[in-house]
Each structure stands twice: as C-alpha cells, then as structure tokens.
Amino acid sequence: MIIAIDGPAASGKSTSARQVAMQLDFLYLDTGAMYRCVTLAFIEQGISLTDKNAVESLLNSIDVNLTEENGEPTAYLNGENVTSRIRSAEVTSAVSPVSAIPEVRETMVRLQRKIALHSDCVMEGRDIGSVVFPDADVKFFLVADSEVRAKRRQDDLRKLGEEKSVEELVKDIEARDVYDSTREHSPLQKAEDAIEIDTSQMTIDEQVSKMIEIVNQKREKTKNK
Ligand code: DC
Numbered sequence: 543m544i545i546a547i548d549g550p551a552a553s554g555k556s557t558s559a560r561q562v563a564m565q566l567d568f569l570y571l572d573t574g575a576m577y578r579c580v581t582l583a584f585i586e587q588g589i590s591l592t593d594k595n596a597v598e599s600l601l602n603s604i605d606v607n608l609t610e611e612n613g614e615p616t617a618y619l620n621g622e623n624v625t626s627r628i629r630s631a632e633v634t635s636a637v638s639p640v641s642a643i644p645e646v647r648e649t650m651v652r653l654q655r656k657i658a659l660h661s662d663c664v665m666e667g668r669d670i671g672s673v674v675f676p677d678a679d680v681k682f683f684l685v686a687d688s689e690v691r692a693k694r695r696q697d698d699l700r701k702l703g704e705e706k707s708v709e710e711l712v713k714d715i716e717a718r719d720v721y722d723s724t725r726e727h728s729p730l731q732k733a734e735d736a737i738e739i740d741t742s743q744m745t746i747d748e749q750v751s752k753m754i755e756i757v758n759q760k761r762e763k764t765k766n767k
C-alpha cells in the first residue's frame with residue numbers, strides 16, 4: 543500500500559506522515575529531504591545549476607540514504623550524516639531551483655519508486671500523488687495558512703539555533719510555493735483524487751487521526767471487494 547502526502551512547505555506533512563507511518567508500521571519516506579541532500583551536494587561542490595556535465599556527474603556519483611536512528615529520521619549524503627545541515631536556511635533557499643532541474647527529478651523519482659517496491663510506504667513530497675505514484679492507494683493534500691506555516695518553520699529553525707522573523711518567513715514560504723507550483727517539471731499540484739486537509743487549526747493528533755481513519759476506510763473497502 544502506498545500513501546501519498548503532498549502539499550506546500552510547512553503544511554504539516556512531515557510530522558503527520560511520520561506518525562501515520564509509525565501507527566501503521568509502514569516505511570516513511572520524506573522526499574523533500576532527498577532534494578535537500580542533492581542541494582547540499584550542489585552547494586558543497588560549488589556546482590552551477592546550468593552546467594549540464596557537472597550536474598550529470600554529480601547525479602551519477604551521489605549517494606542519498608534516508609534512514610532512522612534512535613527513532614529519528616536521519617539523512618546521509620555520500621556516507622556523511624547531514625540531518626541538521628539539510629534544514630539550514632542556506633539549503634532551504636537553494637532547494638527550489640535545484641529540485642526544478644529535470645535530471646535531478648528523474649534521478650530522485652527513480653530512487654523513490656525503487657525504495658517503495660518492497661514495502662508499504664507513506665511518502666511525502668510535492669508530486670507523489672500526481673507523478674511518482676499516480677496510482678497510490680490513498681492521496682492526501684495538506685494545506686495551511688502562510689502565517690501558521692511561517693510560525694512552524696520558525697520553531698524548526700530555532701531548534702537549529704537560527705532566528706528569522708515570521709514576516710520574513712512568510713515571504714520565503716510564499717516565494718517557495720510560487721517556485722514549486724509554477725516550475726515546468728512536476729509542479730506542486732493537488733492530484734484530482736487527493737483528499738485535501740487544511741491543517742491551520744488542527745493539532746497533530748487531529749491530523750493523524752483523520753488520516754488514519756481515511757486509510758482504514760480504504761482498507762476496509764479493498765478487503766470487501
Ligand atoms: O518538504 P520540504 O520543504 O523539505 O521540501 C524541500 C523542497 O524540495 C521543496 O521546496 C520542493 C522540493 N521537493 C520537490 O520538488 N518534490 C518533492 N517530492 C519534495 C520536495
């Protein structure tokens with residue numbers, strides 16, 4: 543079974559996706575973290591986004607591995623633990639243009655499909671229900687007000703010791719929404735059959751119970767077929 547969770551930045555995807563995966567005992571895959579790892583590799587290696595050869599050689603040699611350590615999602619880039627670094631403001635501001643490169647998307651989508659081949663999976667991102675798994679068993683599309691999302695992002699950044707105002711974060715988030723929704727390849731868009739949930743006024747527990755309830759209904763329906 544594949545559960546696709548898409549939506550704009552800080553709409554509550556990661557926290558609810560992780561908990562849904564835990565409760566169902568499914569694999570959890572944060573595809574945004576994959577694009578963040580690739581972005582960090584671009585920054586570290588000083589690669590220009592328009593240098594086709596350099597992009598190709600980076601993608602041929604890159605090793606992105608998302609795993610769990612001590613119950614926490616952990617990201618490795620070429621064998622190095624980069625879990626905190628991929629959340630930095632530097633990576634966040636560079637990730638949209640990097641993830642708009644078609645070759646980057648092709649490589650990541652291939653990897654995402656491969657990972658989900660042998661296990662039930664909750665996969666979160668921007669294009670999971672529309673492109674990566676158009677036949678996903680259940681598709682959610684989470685949305686939330688920009689200000690609520692900015693406050694969530696501010697809390698995340700504070701945990702990393704970085705400080706940004708809510709006003710600045712609203713601007714960042716809205717700019718990233720525009721970039722992610724208008725890019726040519728696999729833009730952020732709600733799949734026609736996705737269930738939209740507005741998480742602005744919801745607690746994490748409420749989001750998770752609602753999603754689990756919908757998944758269980760789907761499982762019942764499939765069982766009775
Ligand atoms: O979910 P996030 O904020 O960590 O995602 C970081 C960026 O990665 C986001 O701005 C767009 C990109 N992304 C994407 O293009 N496709 C996905 N499936 C997931 C993320």
